[in-house]
Amino acid sequence: MSRPRSDEKRTAILEAATRIIVLQGLGAPTAGIAKEAGVANGSLFTYFETKTELFNHLYLAIKSEMAAAILNNYPAGAESRDEFFHVWRNWMDWALANPHKRKALAQLGVSDEIAAETRMAGHTMMMPIVEMLERARARGAMQTAPKGFVVALMNSVAEATIDFMAQDPEHAQKHSALGFDALWRMLS
Amino acid sequence: MSRPRSDEKRTAILEAATRIIVLQGLGAPTAGIAKEAGVANGSLFTYFETKTELFNHLYLAIKSEMAAAILNNYPAGAESRDEFFHVWRNWMDWALANPHKRKALAQLGVSDEIAAETRMAGHTMMMPIVEMLERARARGAMQTAPKGFVVALMNSVAEATIDFMAQDPEHAQKHSALGFDALWRMLS
Amino acid sequence: MSRPRSDEKRTAILEAATRIIVLQGLGAPTAGIAKEAGVANGSLFTYFETKTELFNHLYLAIKSEMAAAILNNYPAGAESRDEFFHVWRNWMDWALANPHKRKALAQLGVSDEIAAETRMAGHTMMMPIVEMLERARARGAMQTAPKGFVVALMNSVAEATIDFMAQDPEHAQKHSALGFDALWRMLS
């Protein structure tokens, strides 16, 4: 009956927000995001009721895309280390291929605009990875450590590795392997 | 640049800024910081020309306090692992004793208000620690890795450990040991 | 101007506007009026070109309904006072039975959105009442006063009376009589 709400436009807004956040931070005017997305100022608010809601949706969208990429072609049943390395490689690949999304996600993750529930939902998407990590550390030195602590360590090693790969892309593979080995040593 | 009279007021502003940033983020109004510091709104700008300058000074102030704390009573000449653990313990102690400063520092570190030079100066203060790290990894698995990478890993493991200690203070010592061991395993 | 199809919808919009104006004032969004009327946002504008036009139509619609109610069963030829009291009673009855319409009319009457012509048309509908008033004051103390002045006094006494009846409905009849007597004394 009427012009249907366009998924294209919604996506355009999310992508524009990603780009703008990288360039200008979370304080960037919504007007700028709308312009970058090629829609009118007010249209942004037919797709997302507030700026905060837009940010929460963007956070989840990127996080779930990332989780899906990480879990792509997951080799269930392989040896623990190989299984883990497959995931690690997917992780690094996605991060390198999507530097904007990664940067935006980092900014969003640090912001207090992101609701607790949104973060929770994001964690849920990473669950399979966390379970894999659980199996990997089951017999090593960290078997008694709290789960959350191991997850935090994995995340921070991954982030550090990615940072370094991104700023020295020529030796990306080498850094990836170094990071993974370091993590594996930590868990062993 | 002539120094304004009262060092007390300068300090009060920096401390107020720390508290306010923790509560309200970097977007907090300067008026609020001034009020918390017990000075007038406009006085803030006789001590720091702009909000950005205030933030850069605060970043450096906290960072150097932290570095000094970490290096306190540095046992030059001790065994590598003990030497390192002393530093690690100082690091964790300072972080637990100064949660506000740590949180503010985290926010500042992520912000794009902090100039490259400020970050560099911050790194400089950490130099002795980095050198110690260099000695520690000299014969281990990471001996060929670029220096910056190892530093990044150390930082991120430390941060993850602190996060976990802070949210579960009862087992702080245990987490500290776990974190240190994990890091040491990484370097070995 | 071709009449849009459905008189029902037109009426629904006018009635919705009445209710919404009472609740939210003239600043109420057209979207809200449309929703209350059960039509789409944009449909409102096929029935009334602008919000202002809607308001002008609503003003006239209520005013003419009121005038018709007041003149209902007009007892032509009766004694002056009885004739007048019949009108007065109709007036009060309508106002009490239609508090929303009265409130909306009050708001509209005060607004500068209502065009001079609309007001004039409204006055025209009250003409028979005014003529009756003219006969009633023909021999009293107000016989030399300008017509408009007497009309204004009648209106304001009526409004005051209605206000009071509405906020104290138990003694409505008493207030009605008091108001009428007061008005009659004024005219005598």
Added chain:
Amino acid sequence: MSRPRSDEKRTAILEAATRIIVLQGLGAPTAGIAKEAGVANGSLFTYFETKTELFNHLYLAIKSEMAAAILNNYPAGAESRDEFFHVWRNWMDWALANPHKRKALAQLGVSDEIAAETRMAGHTMMMPIVEMLERARARGAMQTAPKGFVVALMNSVAEATIDFMAQDPEHAQKHSALGFDALWRMLS
């Protein structure tokens, strides 16, 4: 120590608001009011926290000025009718001399921005007048009517009279007398 808040500016804003409200209604932008007052956009908000607060203050300011004017040189102890007429004349004089204030007050009085407490405070200022009215009607036909009703009638007759005086200023005195006589007849 610092530039003191200026009563002149506060007054300028209130007067500007009066003028702008008459011309453009209550929907007028605060920016316009500030400009008319010769102050910056934001300065308006150092004197009045919100637009609504400005309107409430303006309402009270005008109302109390009006009450003071009405009670000016109040001839305590005079004959009831003379006493009342003195008040009535003051009322009419003030209204004619301050048409803008009267119009603005009318708009404000009708608006739902004006808080109940503000209205109450306004009524308080009119108290002495109401008491005088009470004495005036003590032995007349309206002696049994509720106080509020009589007050409402007085107000509405006064308003109607003023309206008519304003739109036909040449015969202002005549209308004033007619209105007063009508009111007096009502009370007798």
Added chain:
DNA sequence: CATGAATGAGTGTTCATTCAT
């Protein structure tokens, strides 16, 4: 130097109206 009022650019959001479907 201290104070806090003054400034005015900047921002998220609303909403009457238009228009594609």
Added chain:
DNA sequence: AATGAATGAACACTCATTCAT
């Protein structure tokens, strides 16, 4: 004709910074 998405001007209010006192 009906729908509701699209548009963009408008607006109250904030806030870093300046400046009169």
